[in-house]
Amino acid sequence: MTESLAASIATLQEMIQDARIVAGFTGAGISTESGVPDFRSPNSPWMRNKPIPFEHFVQSAQARREAWRRKFVMDDLYHEAQPSQGHLGIASLVASGRMPAVITQNIDGLHQASGLSEEQVIELHGNGTYAKCLSCGRRHEINWVRRHFEASGEPPECINCGGILKSATISFGQAMPEEPMRRAQKLVASCDLCLVVGSSLVVYPAAAFPAFAKGNGAQLVIVNREPTPLDEMADLVIHAEIGAVLSAFVS
Numbered sequence: 001m002t003e004s005l006a007a008s009i010a011t012l013q014e015m016i017q018d019a020r021i022v023a024g025f026t027g028a029g030i031s032t033e034s035g036v037p038d039f040r041s042p043n044s045p046w047m048r049n050k051p052i053p054f055e056h057f058v059q060s061a062q063a064r065r066e067a068w069r070r071k072f073v074m075d076d077l078y079h080e081a082q083p084s085q086g087h088l089g090i091a092s093l094v095a096s097g098r099m100p101a102v103i104t105q106n107i108d109g110l111h112q113a114s115g116l117s118e119e120q121v122i123e124l125h126g127n128g129t130y131a132k133c134l135s136c137g138r139r140h141e142i143n144w145v146r147r148h149f150e151a152s153g154e155p156p157e158c159i160n161c162g163g164i165l166k167s168a169t170i171s172f173g174q175a176m177p178e179e180p181m182r183r184a185q186k187l188v189a190s191c192d193l194c195l196v197v198g199s200s201l202v203v204y205p206a207a208a209f210p211a212f213a214k215g216n217g218a219q220l221v222i223v224n225r226e227p228t229p230l231d232e233m234a235d236l237v238i239h240a241e242i243g244a245v246l247s248a249f250v251s
């Protein structure tokens, strides 16, 4: 560890200790260290195919078959992913009582896998570890959908209402989920420190939350391997591996 990284971590520890409410905010970088590919990176398996817009998914059975086929291929790439030091560091901050919840752009469920409850994770882009009915909202397990799909070549219908099942993620063209957006807004409005971990802060509206926290008087800390557009307004920026920084908080 370089001297400057150690000094930055010490500063971050002090800032967290002085804060009353810390809002966590995480992006793909925290999960790439778990082996989950960043779907926006140029070499990502996601980028080999043009995304299926939400409208197309709803209108076309063929698009739905293709979406599910791709989904299962991707799942096989990272089904053994485990929480990283970054996830564990965030989980420790939540357990300490200082961080009421973490807002995440990720859909991989790894914050929950690190021990956080559903209430402690605010998912802006949904969750790819289960499916939801687009009509009645009923949750269906992915493994059940997959068994059905592999047996018949078609995704099953909702067992409750016969509606269309979709992985519980937010697709291109799909509205942002209302309740998580509300909860995220409430958290950033109440925090006095916003800790951004592993987000390039270029995907909106998600990236607006840290900017709002800063504008509302909170301190802003950004931990990311690469520079972000909000670095200039941040009180502390650490460009390093997530695990190298957050492991200092794992208890």
Ligand SMILES: [Zn+2]
Residues within 6 Å of the ligand: 133, 134, 135, 136, 137, 138, 158, 159, 160, 161, 162, 163
């Ligand atoms: Zn339904």
